[in-house]
Amino acid sequence: MLALERIAEHRKLPxxxxxxxGPEFTSKALDQWAYANQVVLDFSRPEKPTDNAFIESFNGSVRAECLNENWFLSLKDAKEKIES
Structure with a gap:
């Protein structure tokens, strides 16, 4: 939850x-963090990408235009390629 904690230092939590x-969003750690910070996790319905069409479209574009086209050798390399 370090990333969420760093964000909370600079912004008000939603x-x-x-x-x-996805497994990255159904973890006990995220659930505990959300509970401790009074943040509600609103899960989309399984097999219903239309519940969050904007982000599903964004993820598809990132995959097609970047992740499928590049091989990342390090985090620095990934940042440089994604930014370009």
Whole structure:
């Protein structure tokens, strides 16, 4: 949860975070962090990408235009390629 904690140092936490049912969003650690910070996790319905069409479209574009086209050798390399 370090990333969320760093964000919280500079921004007000949202009341709700909309997430899908991927394993990165269904962890006990995220659930505990959200509970401790009074943030509601709003899960989209399984197999319903239209519940969050904007981010599904964004993820598809990033995959097609960047992730499928590049091989990342390090985090620095990934940042440089994604930014370009």
């Amino acid at each position: 009341k709700t975070i909309q997430v899908d049912n």
